[in-house]
Amino acid sequence: MESRVRKVRPALLKGFDQEFLPPEQLQFNALVELIRRNFERFGFLPIETPSAERIEVLTSKGGAEKEIYALSRLAAEEDDEAAARGALRFDLTVPLARYVAMRERELAFPFRRYQIQRVWRGENPQVKRGRFREFYQCDIDVINRETLSYLAEAEIPSVIYSVFREMAIGEFVIRINNRKLLKGILQHFEVSPDAATPVLRALDKIEKEDEAAILGELERHGMRAASARELYRVIATRRKTDETLALLAELGYRNDMYLAGVDELGKMVEAIRLFGVPEGAFAIDLRVVRGLDYYTGTIYETTLSAHPDIGSICSGGRYDDLASYFTNTRLPGVGISIGLSRLFARLKEASLLRPLARTPAEVLVTTLAPEGLERYLQIAAGLRSHDVNTEVYLERAKIGKQFEYASKKGFRLAITAGPEEFARGTVKIKNLATQVESDVPAGEIIPRVKSMLDTKAH
Amino acid sequence: MESRVRKVRPALLKGFDQEFLPPEQLQFNALVELIRRNFERFGFLPIETPSAERIEVLTSKGGAEKEIYALSRLAAEEDDEAAARGALRFDLTVPLARYVAMRERELAFPFRRYQIQRVWRGENPQVKRGRFREFYQCDIDVINRETLSYLAEAEIPSVIYSVFREMAIGEFVIRINNRKLLKGILQHFEVSPDAATPVLRALDKIEKEDEAAILGELERHGMRAASARELYRVIATRRKTDETLALLAELGYRNDMYLAGVDELGKMVEAIRLFGVPEGAFAIDLRVVRGLDYYTGTIYETTLSAHPDIGSICSGGRYDDLASYFTNTRLPGVGISIGLSRLFARLKEASLLRPLARTPAEVLVTTLAPEGLERYLQIAAGLRSHDVNTEVYLERAKIGKQFEYASKKGFRLAITAGPEEFARGTVKIKNLATQVESDVPAGEIIPRVKSMLDTKAH
Numbered sequence: 001m002e003s004r005v006r007k008v009r010p011a012l013l014k015g016f017d018q019e020f021l022p023p024e025q026l027q028f029n030a031l032v033e034l035i036r037r038n039f040e041r042f043g044f045l046p047i048e049t050p051s052a053e054r055i056e057v058l059t060s061k062g063g064a065e066k067e068i069y070a071l072s073r074l075a076a077e078e079d080d081e082a083a084a085r086g087a088l089r090f091d092l093t094v095p096l097a098r099y100v101a102m103r104e105r106e107l108a109f110p111f112r113r114y115q116i117q118r119v120w121r122g123e124n125p126q127v128k129r130g131r132f133r134e135f136y137q138c139d140i141d142v143i144n145r146e147t148l149s150y151l152a153e154a155e156i157p158s159v160i161y162s163v164f165r166e167m168a169i170g171e172f173v174i175r176i177n178n179r180k181l182l183k184g185i186l187q188h189f190e191v192s193p194d195a196a197t198p199v200l201r202a203l204d205k206i207e208k209e210d211e212a213a214i215l216g217e218l219e220r221h222g223m224r225a226a227s228a229r230e231l232y233r234v235i236a237t238r239r240k241t242d243e244t245l246a247l248l249a250e251l252g253y254r255n256d257m258y259l260a261g262v263d264e265l266g267k268m269v270e271a272i273r274l275f276g277v278p279e280g281a282f283a284i285d286l287r288v289v290r291g292l293d294y295y296t297g298t299i300y301e302t303t304l305s306a307h308p309d310i311g312s313i314c315s316g317g318r319y320d321d322l323a324s325y326f327t328n329t330r331l332p333g334v335g336i337s338i339g340l341s342r343l344f345a346r347l348k349e350a351s352l353l354r355p356l357a358r359t360p361a362e363v364l365v366t367t368l369a370p371e372g373l374e375r376y377l378q379i380a381a382g383l384r385s386h387d388v389n390t391e392v393y394l395e396r397a398k399i400g401k402q403f404e405y406a407s408k409k410g411f412r413l414a415i416t417a418g419p420e421e422f423a424r425g426t427v428k429i430k431n432l433a434t435q436v437e438s439d440v441p442a443g444e445i446i447p448r449v450k451s452m453l454d455t456k457a458h
Numbered sequence: 459m460e461s462r463v464r465k466v467r468p469a470l471l472k473g474f475d476q477e478f479l480p481p482e483q484l485q486f487n488a489l490v491e492l493i494r495r496n497f498e499r500f501g502f503l504p505i506e507t508p509s510a511e512r513i514e515v516l517t518s519k520g521g522a523e524k525e526i527y528a529l530s531r532l533a534a535e536e537d538d539e540a541a542a543r544g545a546l547r548f549d550l551t552v553p554l555a556r557y558v559a560m561r562e563r564e565l566a567f568p569f570r571r572y573q574i575q576r577v578w579r580g581e582n583p584q585v586k587r588g589r590f591r592e593f594y595q596c597d598i599d600v601i602n603r604e605t606l607s608y609l610a611e612a613e614i615p616s617v618i619y620s621v622f623r624e625m626a627i628g629e630f631v632i633r634i635n636n637r638k639l640l641k642g643i644l645q646h647f648e649v650s651p652d653a654a655t656p657v658l659r660a661l662d663k664i665e666k667e668d669e670a671a672i673l674g675e676l677e678r679h680g681m682r683a684a685s686a687r688e689l690y691r692v693i694a695t696r697r698k699t700d701e702t703l704a705l706l707a708e709l710g711y712r713n714d715m716y717l718a719g720v721d722e723l724g725k726m727v728e729a730i731r732l733f734g735v736p737e738g739a740f741a742i743d744l745r746v747v748r749g750l751d752y753y754t755g756t757i758y759e760t761t762l763s764a765h766p767d768i769g770s771i772c773s774g775g776r777y778d779d780l781a782s783y784f785t786n787t788r789l790p791g792v793g794i795s796i797g798l799s800r801l802f803a804r805l806k807e808a809s810l811l812r813p814l815a816r817t818p819a820e821v822l823v824t825t826l827a828p829e830g831l832e833r834y835l836q837i838a839a840g841l842r843s844h845d846v847n848t849e850v851y852l853e854r855a856k857i858g859k860q861f862e863y864a865s866k867k868g869f870r871l872a873i874t875a876g877p878e879e880f881a882r883g884t885v886k887i888k889n890l891a892t893q894v895e896s897d898v899p900a901g902e903i904i905p906r907v908k909s910m911l912d913t914k915a916h
Contacts (some may be wrong), residue, residue, distance in 0.1 A: 008518045010559040010784040014539040016510045021564055022503035041842050043819035043849025045480035050592055052474045062464045066533040073580050075524040075717050080580055081472040096567040100469040108866040122531050122538055134508055149851040182790040274832050326468040361501035374732050379732050383497050391501025
């Protein structure tokens with residue numbers, strides 16, 4: 001009978017397919033909460049923005065058009081502004097700019113916001129590399145009016161450090177560079193403004209390609225062979241932070257851009273240390289290049305030391321003006337972004353995620369005898385009122401099936417009572433990990449459960 | 459110079475415009491967390507599904523087409539499945555059905571899931587009534603295979619009760635009815651299957667329209683005047699739960715559907731009491747009708763006693779088969795939904811939301827003297843390591859401006875130290891609510907801050 005209905009294949013859209021079973025969802029949610037907690041620890045305030053914005057807002061900076069998903073109505077309808085001129089956001093920075101410009105007079109500056117939401121980007125999805133078309137970003141930004149202290153830039157690594165230390169996914173390095181410094185170096189080598197972008201792009205590949213290939217590319221973009229070799233040598237050198245600073249001082253490139261960059265980088269390193277980030281957790285790395293037009297000062301990329309293949313897990317930088325497309329107020333800022341969907345996928349693949357409880361409820365009250373229902377429900381209510389998340393098995397099923405359910409869902413304790421226990425005024429509490437069962441007087445259930453849950457973590 | 463750039467007006471799309479300033483966002487987030495906590499207290503598991511699904515999945519049940527937002531790419535691109543055949547979900551039930559059908563073999567049944575996510579619906583937005591085109595829903599459902607105990611239906615009001623009691627937004631009533639009972643009543647009055655929908659729709663207006671209008675409508679749909687009056691009288695009567703049950707027993711309508719409904723309703727009431735829901739918090743209300751085809755047993759609507767104008771703040775019901783469009787497995791279930799965006803808007807309008815902290819950080823360390831930076835940062839790091847969210851004011855500004863920032867953002871304490879304090883080895887801690895300032899030795903900052911934060915809640 002039922003099969004007369006023509007079935008629809010239950011499937012997901014390509015790129016819109018990072019969907020979890022509950023145990024993974026709990027792990028994902030735990031990461032979100034960890035990130036949120038650390039952002040709030042530093043005084044960042046939450047905001048959320050709508051999923052769809054006006055197309056002219058999204059494309060204000062230009063260049064993103066081809067990645068953007070626009071909205072329409074399946075059955076056309078008049079007077080639907082979202083369908084006529086709306087599209088899904090592709091990042092959280094453009095919406096932030098729109099938000100700050102709209103609410104400039106109501107916000108307290110420096111405005112420190114965090115935002116943990118989904119974004120949508122029409123890129124080629126690659127599940128193995130953790131690239132999806134719909135994904136979560138976790139961003140913080142500090143935005144001020146007219147000026148912004150370099151200390152705001154120096155604080156960022158301490159927030160990153162706080163997040164990933166607590167995440168406990170192994171050693172990581174917050175790699176720091178400065179866009180003024182990079183520009184100054186290119187100026188020194190007389191790289192034309194037109195060639196700056198491809199030259200930086202070539203340098204960006206130092207970790208992936210061999211020297212000859214990169215030198216070839218630099219020469220193709222107009223550099224003399226000797227200059228290309230020197231540029232390569234400067235950028236590729238990996239040294240301790242103070243040695244890099246010493247090298248930069250020695251090089252003696254004399255243009256203003258270079259000198260400003262060296263000065264900023266030096267002050268930044270000093271302040272990062274004051275902020276309490278240990279020496280091993282950050283490093284100047286001249287190979288960090290980032291996007292080209294937006295960032296104007298310090299830039300950041302964070303990598304896991306044991307898993308360089310995962311790539312940057314957190315990156316961002318300093319910019320001169322957040323919302324120049326929306327307002328005349330100059331709004332300098334600094335921000336970073338954690339691509340959480342990608343990070344989660346890669347951490348899972350690398351088995352770097354700690355196992356977690358598979359259910360937020362810890363206790364299952366099984367239901368052996370229908371006449372015991374009132375007792376079962378009272379036990380559960382009592383536990384819940386003492387902050388113990390508790391589920392009652394409400395279907396009629398043999399006890400074996402109920403225990404099977406308990407173990408599949410991952411409860412820690414199961415409480416069982418039948419006619420025998422009712423007569424004696426006790427219940428059985430079973431530790432589902434050890435399978436040890438004990439008789440407990442009805443009046444002692446709550447303290448006993450609490451102590452059993454306390455004594456052994458997962 | 460800057461104004462040469464043509465500005466884009468920073469504005470939101472109509473219906474995509476529930477966007478908060480940080481203090482409101484904190485209130486909203488607190489509600490989300492409260493709901494999540496209560497769902498987890500009963501053993502519900504979190505899932506999230508992608509924002510966009512295949513159109514044939516979304517339209518499988520039919521009837522929703524004209525509300526659905528489809529996706530396309532701003533600049534057309536091949537091989538983008540989401541753009542070719544994807545659309546945003548309009549509820550969380552269809553995605554749940556697809557999810558359960560896809561993952562049937564991996565889930566533990568009865569599957570108890572909660573889901574707190576945005577949905578998108580091309581309806582006419584009315585900000586005043588809290589109706590948006592993008593909004594949050596908070597759903598729970600219990601789904602089993604083949605059979606589902608009536609106890610699953612009876613548990614739902616205890617979850618609703620737990621949520622709204624903790625929300626502390628005033629007295630509320632969970633109104634309960636049964637679709638079999640309604641069908642049986644219509645059968646008794648020989649309402650034709652074609653007329654059932656308009657008749658129920660007419661009865662649904664009992665709270666809003668006067669008797670004559672409704673009787674007229676019932677007669678227009680083929681009912682005799684005497685039958686219409688009796689039907690109206692039965693449905694409209696407001697009694698205590700046990701009196702209603704007695705009335706239903708007395709009425710003596712003898713068809714099977716009616717008898718099944720009365721029986722279910724009676725068992726339901728008995729069980730709801732066992733689940734610990736107090737008498738004043740629930741009631742049988744025959745006027746509760748809900749959508750027509752989907753629900754097959756108990757239906758729920760929750761209203762605030764002092765604010766009937768807000769309408770139902772939580773509703774749902776029992777259904778026979780969640781995913782008949784995707785799988786042959788029969789999946790009966792029961793679920794409810796809280797329309798959080800609408801609820802939040804209406805609660806705000808009715809001033810029913812408790813004021814909350816305006817910042818998750820409680821302490822601002824002001825920065826009076828540049829040479830004190832290291833001290834300031836150490837104080838903040840010390841507090842954070844003791845779980846006190848702490849911000850350092852990092853811009854150069856006069857102390858008055860820093861205090862202004864502190865009060866605008868809503869910190870509870872401000873710590874100040876200048877050359878005098880450095881010399882004495884103390885800091886000043888100011889309670890920003892009382893404006894009382896005290897000198898505290900540097901070594902005692904952490905315990906003193908902790909005790910000041912403990913002694914007086916907001």
